[in-house]
Amino acid sequence: MQRRRWLLQLVLRALAHRKGRTALLLTVLAMASSLATALGIVSYSMEKRVAEEVRKYGANLIVIPESARLDVGSGGLNFGVVSEPAYLQQRQVEDALTKSGLKAERSYHLRGVLHWKDADLMVEGVNFADIRRLFPWWQLKGTWPMAGETVVGSDLATRLKLKAGDTLELVGKAQTVKLRISGIVSSGGEEDGLLFLALPELQQALGLDGQLTLVRLMVTAGGDSLKKSAFALQSLLPTAKVNEVRQTARTSEGLLAKVKLLMFMVTAVVLVSAGSSVAGTMSTTVLERGKEIGLMKAMGGTRWEVMLIFCGEAVVLGVLGGVAGYLFGTVISQFITKTVFSSSAELIPWFAGISLGVSLFLALLGSVGPMIAVFKLDPVRSLRGE
């Protein structure tokens, strides 16, 4: 029989002999690792959920042009500062985004004024596909525009008595564009007072080819990562200002961080308690088995060989506890997410590794003291039962 197989058989027999103690140790390890697994899965699911929610809030970074500033005055007289409209170069922004390696969804905007009849209309050129993806809360009566079409903000439509199907002839600095209204849009924000048309059409009408007044970015990162992303992009766009949009997303992420910290602390307390419990139980086991250890040494077992047997017991307990912990933890996480968040948690197979790691770590850590005792035990004294 191979030595390894015999060792495993010996370890299993020893564990089976002390059913009560083995059951107690397994329960402690399974409970601790299941809690770590459950809270880990809940935390992971919450993070994904919050990330999905944050997506609904739209962009979290905006890029605007740095206005050209001019001090007006002479000598001791100062009349203040005037700024001219400034624009971002679309190509430059695209290059900067590529260089930064930022993973971000984006929408390009150009805002300007077009004349209609005797009125000046505030208009915005956008890519409607981007708008639909990044601003899912916009409500539209009618259809999204195709080429030669526009959508009008609900307030503007009411003020100018515009409706879907009307045709507008809008005069720009460079060109006049004729557009059919395909729908009326409402966002509950300033967009309700604007008229939207395709970005290239507005750029041509205003004679501002390849120029933008605003870029909205939705970076898939939160907290400090967002700040770092903003900083990285800013360094690549010296003539622009990259601003973080502080909104509900920040609050959600902050709350999530606090909940995660709380979970981490609860898990840490449980793991410390479980580790102490394992250490206590293993120490008692070693004390009870003093004669057995003495006998093994008397038969010629080296300190390391005898310790390996006890280490093997800890590993078997750790593995069994880890597997049980993963299964229980998954069930518990489902219960928590259904009860508290009214949604189901994901089944995450790689958490089995974490559960196994936690359980093994606790089993081995709790066995360090008893192992040292096994190592030092004097065979003569232990055989005498001292």
Add this chain to the structure above:
Amino acid sequence: MAPAIIETNGLTRSYGDICALKPLDLQVPEGEWLSVMGHSGSGKSTFMNLVGGLDRPTAGSLKVGGEDLLMLSEDGLARFRREFVGIIFQQHHLVPYLTAVENVMLAQYFHSVPDEAEARSALERVGLGHRLKNRPGELSGGEQQRVCIARAIINSPKLLLGDEPTGNLDHKSTVMVMELLKELRAEERFTVIMVTHNQEVATWGDRTIYLDDGVLVREERMRS
């Protein structure tokens, strides 16, 4: 005369102020059966533990099988015990969750590789071929002691140590165990050091030494 397997010069073992074994000069020839007698606390178990490499002397020299035990490290002593010594205990010290054959295989595990066929054969030699799969709790005192003997001889030791091996047995079992040891010794030609209180048990040996308060006070050679 056969060469000495055990040689002691001024062998001493003290525990603090208490001297359990006072300087002892002794030679045991290879193949001899030496009985060690004395009252409780006379130093006979201390002597056996020293000779078996389970304990270290505080002074003197001790050579067993040409090996200077004082020079060996902890792991060196463990190697010496597994390769050179077989021990039979008064309390048997069998592992309760292992069967008779597994208890014998445990000694093989520490020595080299467990071999169930060999372990079975050892138990058959001590008359326990029908009790292979029984655990110690299911065996009588005499049977447990025979498992202990099978375990002690499985690795073909040069030196067999018995620490009051019949101390817990009735007369019939004592005679059975002693006859068994005599047969095995004749076959295996190992040296026996037998610690005992029992004068009748001591007479099974070739020579008896008497210890009193850690001092060798008398030596008696038995008639063959």
